[in-house]
Amino acid sequence: MATGTFDIIHPGHGFYLEKAKKLGGDDAVLMVVIATDKTVEQHKRVPIMCQEQRLEMIQLLKPVDEAYIGSEDDPFKIVREKSPDIIAIGPDQDFNIDSLQKKLNGMGLNSKVVKITDYKKFELDSSCKIIKKIKNTHFSKKVFDECE
Numbered sequence: 001m002a003t004g005t006f007d008i009i010h011p012g013h014g015f016y017l018e019k020a021k022k023l024g025g026d027d028a029v030l031m032v033v034i035a036t037d038k039t040v041e042q043h044k045r046v047p048i049m050c051q052e053q054r055l056e057m058i059q060l061l062k063p064v065d066e067a068y069i070g071s072e073d074d075p076f077k078i079v080r081e082k083s084p085d086i087i088a089i090g091p092d093q094d095f096n097i098d099s100l101q102k103k104l105n106g107m108g109l110n111s112k113v114v115k116i117t118d119y120k121k122f123e124l125d126s127s128c129k130i131i132k133k134i135k136n137t138h139f140s141k142k143v144f145d146e147c148e
Contacts, residue, residue, distance in 0.1 A: 020088035
């Protein structure tokens with residue numbers, strides 16, 4: 001299982017999800033949990049794409065076998081329902097791995113928490129960097145003539 005916001009899909013997302021799936025071996029099924037819009041607003045910023053669109057984009061990615069929108073009331077709801085063997089934490093996700101592992105064990109869940117430390121560097125390797133670049137790019141008005 002992998003989790004995240006997945007607001008503006010970039011190669012880092014694909015890299016993370018490929019690494020997460022490989023943790024489970026050849027027959028692994030990768031489940032991805034998308035943060036709700038409300039959760040993203042509380043912890044990051046206003047999402048660019050709504051949770052339904054982010055879910056649809058994740059479902060299109062090659063490594064992903066199943067995808068779900070998380071629960072605002074209970075962040076462990078899907079973990080309890082699906083009982084994954086491994087929960088992959090992305091390289092840019094700020095979780096205390098030991099604390100998370102203890103919490104899961106305390107709930108009777110045997111999922112192993114693994115931090116993926118590899119990161120594929122690009123100029124635009126985060127949604128935030130992509131948003132900043134768009135915000136700071138001076139487009140001519142003609143570029144938007146075809147936009148509705």
